[in-house]
Amino acid sequence: MSNRTEIATLGEFGLIKHLTEHIELKNPSTLKGVGDDAAVMSYGDKLTLVTTDLLLEGIHFDLMYVPLKHLGYKSAVVNFSDIYAMNGQPKQITLSLGISQRFCIEDLEEFYAGVRLACDIYGVDLVGGDTSASRTGLTISITCIGEGEPGKVVYRSGAKETDLICVSGDLGAAYMGLQLLEREKSVFKGEKDFAPDFSGKEYLLERQLKPEARKDIIRLLAEANVLPTSMMDVSDGLSSELLHIAQESHVGCRVYEDRIPIDYQTAAMAEQFNMNLVTAALNGGEDYELLFTVPLTDHEKVEAMEGVHVIGHITKPELGCYLQGRDGGEVELRAQGWNSLS
């Protein structure tokens, strides 16, 4: 690091001030941001949504290949994604950081630049947080507060028999991006003049390092006057999320292998790694796509939506949760998603 300022030169209050002094509040509901005991928001007749994520170095991210600005961007976006998954709009975030001595102020500026870029793009205010020393590594905790319309917040629990199961975008790419980064990291070890080869795989890297939340899908649904019966974001893998919806809604589900949307870069990478493509798409995680169910009567509307794919339908609970393969055989869905505690 050529330009390094020790954090101790600013102190905790100085650091917070330094990192937050240029933050402009964008939402009329934000009355008071950083700089008091608590942020203050006013929500007239809206519902308030709150979600939180804890990200730990060595568990959720590896700074060997994740640039800090990207990490800041992703940390914010994954929280926005949770609010969209309720059919809400993210409005404010708080950001807490635990920082070991390995990091300097420039590092934190990079991280904040990513958070602020995400906030700018998604129209969210950074309204508070906490900053502390840490004995090891970087700890990131973000809480996002959002707004929902009464009667239009979508839970995981509303899926009904015969509802269509829809997913946005494509699946498995972020997971393949992670595999690619891990491979290049292990190749790199010990080598001096190492230049990783990512050509033709840019999409996979982008999906892993700089995911987006599907604000656009929420807008499309509203414009088409489609209110999903259930919804969540795909962070732990499609299988795991389908099982959540089935459990919370007391239903079963059938999804079809040939309907699962997969990008060609994901498919090529799986081939190259000799991995099962469907497993990657179903269990990979970190897709941050929206998984939702709609009444059968909305079939034409969702079929017409750019970036939305109908992948199956909801069944009676006693029929369980299955993937029907291209060969017609059925495989029971299992939550093999990423689990940091196992």
Place this chain on the structure above:
Amino acid sequence: MSNRTEIATLGEFGLIKHLTEHIELKNPSTLKGVGDDAAVMSYGDKLTLVTTDLLLEGIHFDLMYVPLKHLGYKSAVVNFSDIYAMNGQPKQITLSLGISQRFCIEDLEEFYAGVRLACDIYGVDLVGGDTSASRTGLTISITCIGEGEPGKVVYRSGAKETDLICVSGDLGAAYMGLQLLEREKSVFKGEKDFAPDFSGKEYLLERQLKPEARKDIIRLLAEANVLPTSMMDVSDGLSSELLHIAQESHVGCRVYEDRIPIDYQTAAMAEQFNMNLVTAALNGGEDYELLFTVPLTDHEKVEAMEGVHVIGHITKPELGCYLQGRDGGEVELRAQGWNSLS
């Protein structure tokens, strides 16, 4: 630990479910708690307050002498304190934990028992969170959402010249409790049959290990129809907080040494440790008392309040911030409060 269940036996989702299954929602404003992408709250015509704290093992707490139940209780209460410091009422919290393999499910149950006890006593709902593995130690991130009345939220920035400066309870005890625990820990090292001697010092330990937030003072103020012009909680030490109020309000202040409320156990301990008592009371931190300013016209009302002490007054900004000693000499206030980053 005689009764140890590895966390891996439950998995992440199982763990969250296990830890949150008996949580009852207490506030009508809480529409949906744990178990979806986000919690949902409805706040009619109220203001929404949000505060967050990050607590890291080895920085903010030492599990050698802090029981996990106490730690859970304190982690929640320090967040409630921030909401009271805005003249608000805490209503919901989210709790995120990063957990290393050192901890078993019984440990987490202890921690949650403390959080839930605090929530029960203060009427707060636990509505969500995140749980993750951690490579080292315990990471705790709590976000608290509270409710404020329009026009009655109190910021740090409203203190006016001639306002009286008030503080609740007494100061320095939590700091002396920490010194006591640290001393007993260092004595303990290497000794086999060690029994720490805490007799006559119970109040200091309680202030350090199981602090309370001053909900009662907020009620007293409301009952007396006193709206402070500025307020914050004393978490980093009185000096540091007075300087925050002075800076945010663009004023100066005078506080008087003989007015600083100090418990006799704090004084006795300072004597025994040969420490400057006023320094401990001014810079110790973790008191979680309320520091606030009121117009001079409220003098009689605050003097009549049980547990409230008038310690000085607000001045013109050019007069700076000073402590007037018992001998009449003046010492400039400096923020020597606890700073994890320096």
